Amino acid sequence: MPAPVVAPSLLAADHGDFAGGIRAVEEAGLGWVHLDIMDGHFVPNISFGPQVVAALRPRTRLHFDVHLMLAHPDRFVAAFAQAGAERLTVHIEADHDMTKTLAAIKAAGLKAGIAMNPDADPRRLLPYLESVDLALCMTVFPGFGGQAFIPAVLESIRFLDTERQRRGLDFRLEVDGGINAETGLLCRAAGADTLVAGTAFYKAPDRRAFVAGLTA
Numbered sequence: 081m082p083a084p085v086v087a088p089s090l091l092a093a094d095h096g097d098f099a100g101g102i103r104a105v106e107e108a109g110l111g112w113v114h115l116d117i118m119d120g121h122f123v124p125n126i127s128f129g130p131q132v133v134a135a136l137r138p139r140t141r142l143h144f145d146v147h148l149m150l151a152h153p154d155r156f157v158a159a160f161a162q163a164g165a166e167r168l169t170v171h172i173e174a175d176h177d178m179t180k181t182l183a184a185i186k187a188a189g190l191k192a193g194i195a196m197n198p199d200a201d202p203r204r205l206l207p208y209l210e211s212v213d214l215a216l217c218m219t220v221f222p223g224f225g226g227q228a229f230i231p232a233v234l235e236s237i238r239f240l241d242t243e244r245q246r247r248g249l250d251f252r253l254e255v256d257g258g259i260n261a262e263t264g265l266l267c268r269a270a271g272a273d274t275l276v277a278g279t280a281f282y283k284a285p286d287r288r289a290f291v292a293g294l295t296a
Contacts, residue, residue: 081241081253081271081273082250082252082273082274083273084268084273084274084275084294084295085110085111085112085252085273085274085275085295086110086112086275086277086281086291086294086295087110087112087113087114087143087145087254087274087275087276087277088101088104088105088108088110088112088113088114088276088277088278088281088282089113089114089115089116089256089276089277089278089281090102090113090114090115090116091114091116091127091278092278092279092281092282093282098132098136099136099139101113101282102136102139102140102142104282104287105142106140106142107287108281108287108288108290108291109288109291110142110291111142111143112142112143112145112274113140113142113143113144113145114145114147114256114276114278115133115144115145115146115147115165116147116149116222117129117146117147117148117149117150117156117160118149118150118222118223119149119150119151121150121151122149122150122151122171122173122174122222123149123222123223124223124224125223125224129159130156130159130160130162130163131163133146133160133163133164133165134162134163134164136164137163137164143166143167144164144165144166144167145166145167145169145254145276146160146165146166146167146168146169147169147193147195147216147256147276148160148168148169148170148171148174149171149222149223150170150174151174151175152174152175152176153168153170153171153174153176153181154170154176154177154180154181154184157181157184157185157188157190158184158188161185161188161189161190165190166190166191167190167191167192167193167213167214168185168190168191168192168193169192169193169194169195169214169216169254170182170185170192170193170194170195171194171195171196171197172194172195172196172200172204172205173196173197173200178194178208179208179211182194182208182211182212183211186211191213191214192211192212192213192214193212193213193214193215193216193252193254194208194209194212194214194215194216195215195216195217195218196215196216196217196218196236197218197221197222198217198218198219198220198221198230198232198233198257199221200236202217202236202239202240203239205240206243209240209243209244209247209249209251210247210249212251213251213252214251214252214253214254214274215240215251215252215253215254216254216255216256217233217236217237217240217253217254217255217256217272218233218255218256218257219233219255219256219257219258219259219263219267220256220257220258221257222256222257227257227258228258229257229258229259229260229263230257230258231266233255234266234267234270237253237255237267237270237271237272238270238271240253240271241253241270241271241272242271244271252273252274253271253272253273253274254272254273254274254275254276255267255272255274255275255276256276257276259275259276259277259278259280260277260279260280261280261290261293261294264277264280264293264294265293265294268294275294277290277294
């Protein structure tokens with residue numbers, strides 16, 4: 081299993097001070113930040129686009145873990161690559177040719193990820209696991225931060241971790257949604273190694289201690 085990573089979601093930071101949200105991640109000693117891109121079609125909310133990613137890129141060396149919650153993610157691979165993303169994750173439920181989209185992400189020099197919603201059958205990801213660097217199990221229905229964790233997704237995490245081990249693969253297994261000190265450890269025990277924490281991270285009285293508790 082890869083070494084554990086906590087990737088705070090900038091969606092939970094002050095939207096009037098994304099640069100400050102980035103600094104908070106750096107000050108907690110972390111190397112990743114998670115950027116949720118929502119289009120108002122695939123999910124019922126709008127966040128921000130490649131222009132914001134491009135504006136933040138010169139301000140930090142953090143790894144930009146970009147999650148495309150878009151109806152047609154294939155149309156935006158080039159834009160986010162040019163903006164400075166280092167990893168693009170796209171949904172199995174979106175309207176695109178997954179094989180072609182993953183190939184386009186790799187051709188752009190980025191790490192490629194595949195995501196599934198909480199009610200998706202994890203077996204849908206099986207044909208793509210050898211082509212990805214990351215598999216993301218949403219532990220809430222995407223669209224809004226601050227939602228409650230859905231425990232049933234732990235079975236999907238276990239399934240994908242078992243498959244990863246069976247095939248000898250090294251993709252990261254990420255979870256996103258309702259991750260806090262308690263649910264994060266449940267996900268770690270199920271096999272997840274990459275934890276997206278938004279509200280719990282930014283509201284933690286001691287962010288370094290919060291991270292330490294998830295990565296020990």
